[in-house]
Amino acid sequence: MRSVLVIHNQKLAQEGKFFPVSDSLSPESILRSNGYIVTCTSDQEQAKQLIIDADAAILQLSMDEVKPWSTFLMQLKGLPLIWWCDERSASQSLEACEDDVMLDGMLTPFMKGYEIHWALHFSSKQFVERQQWYNEREQLLSRIEERKWIDMAKSILCEIKSITESEAYDILRKQAMNERKRLVDVATSIVKVYQLLQVGKESRVKPK
Incomplete structure (x- = not known):
């Protein structure tokens, strides 16, 4: 430094x-x-x-x-x-x-000079550790977010198709492989389409 x-x-x-x-x-x-x-x-x-x-x-x-x-x-x-x-x-x-x-x-x-040098040296090491912790935290939060979308998609498939969670997960996995997409991207698409359909249904049944 x-x-x-x-x-x-x-x-x-x-x-x-x-x-x-x-x-x-x-x-x-x-x-x-x-x-x-x-x-x-x-x-x-x-x-x-x-x-x-x-x-x-x-x-x-x-x-x-x-x-x-x-x-x-x-x-x-x-x-x-x-x-x-x-x-x-x-x-x-x-x-x-x-x-x-x-x-x-x-x-x-x-x-003193040597104290400054060592303080900066240890600060550099602390920074590296902080960056590593931050990256690990971001990865963990990302995985939690992905799990949320996948669980929501499984729940929707279970409801629509009357299947188990294991079967719903297999459907997601196969669709991701066929479309060459990440599992979370397929799950997100399913959830968003389902939510749009629900909004559409609610708007049609609202009393005039």
């Missing part, structure tokens, strides 16, 4: 209230003095370009600002998200200390 993107609070940046680059306690100054390539912004449009070459994002923000920025950055690129905990960001985050925030690590202005 050599290149980092520092995100500042936009309002404070416009007012010139965050540390200037020359300040010895600024994330830019500290990270550059330890051999990192640093770019910084407080603007989301600019972040879209700067994030391309970044290996990590350092968020010099209060916790309530971290959440929307984390979501925004992860939509652009998967990379470690690290909180810069200084006096301002910490004091403004007291009420959000129990919030569920997407972060992989933390840096402070008073860390």
Whole structure:
């Protein structure tokens, strides 16, 4: 990890209230003095370009600002998200200390060089584990959704054809093979057609 993107609070940046680059306690100054390539912004449009070459994002923000920025950055690129905990960001985050925030690590202005290097190293490992967990979660949710459509389709076939669930599943499987489609796609089609037919029936029997 050599290149980092520092995100500042936009309002404070416009007012010139965050540390200037020359300040010895600024994330830019500290990270550059330890051999990192640093770019910084407080603007989301600019972040879209700067994030391309970044290996990590350092968020010099209060916790309530971290959440929307984390979501925004992860939509652009998967990379470690690290909180810069200084006096301002910490004091403004007291009420959000129990919030569920997407972060992989933390840096402070008073860390020594070797502490920064190791903190970033472990943040990278944490990010990989978080991404793996997220991917597994998405796959699980996808399988649950697919199972829902398949169960609904089986129930419809059982009702219409007066057959068992096992027989209904065999029908779905054979139709998927014949049409060279996924089982869930066949099931979804059956459910949606059935629902349309039910809506049509209800509209015909409504009293005028």
